[in-house]
Amino acid sequence: MLRAVREELVEHGYADFRVERIAERAGVHKATLYRNWPTRTDLVRSATAEWQSTRLDMPDTGSWPGDVRAFCAAFAAFQRLDYTRALLRTIVFANTDDVELRDELHATWRRLGGQLRELVLRAKRRTEVAADCDPDLVIEMIAGPMVHRTVVTDRALDDEFAGSVAEFVIAATWSASGRD
Structure with a gap:
């Protein structure tokens, strides 16, 4: 069932998401879907929970530059997945049209952001970034350009671009006291 939801989102997007097509793809009656998932938001929420279980593993290379490079490469690869x-x-659609789904997807993003915060906190403990380095700003420095490329401009999120983002973040945050 959730595979059918993912396929529907990939092919038609949320704005044109239809429960009827989900039922047809899954080979069940529409009433069966509504019994288990009363709304399309419930269907997407369940599919999102499954998607989140494929979360990114946070790298621990032993250095801030290594962690940033590894994370940027993994995050770019994750965003290249059709379902992501x-x-x-x-x-983007839910931000304006579906408050309940927006809140659920934002909660999913916060969980991922929490994992990334740990990379910054670890770098702080090693004095590789300044003590006042804001983990949320670092997350936005990484996610912003990559999500923009994926969602807004629909340009290729290739390894070269991910590497450029990583080098920008390293240059902006790497503390002189933490350098070799």
Whole structure:
């Protein structure tokens, strides 16, 4: 069932999401879907929970530059997945049209952001970034350009671009006291 939801989002997006097509794809009656998931938001929420279980593993290379490079590469690869792109576009739609789904997808993003915060906190403990380095700003420095490329401009999120983002973040945050 959830695979059918993912396929629907990838092919049609949330704005044109139809429960009827989900039922047809899954080979069940529409009433069966509504019994288990009363709204399309419930369907997407369940699919999102499954998607979140494929979360990114946070790297621990032993250095801030290594962690940033590894994370940027993994985050870019994650965003290249069709379903991840569909969910990012769903967040944009939900921000204006579906408050309940927006809140659910934002909670999913906060959980991912919490994992990334740990990279920054670890770098602070090693004095590789300044003590006042804001983890949320670092997250936005990484996610902003990559999500923009994926959702807004629909340009390729290739390894070269991810590497450029990583080098920008390293240059902006790496503390002189933490350098070799």
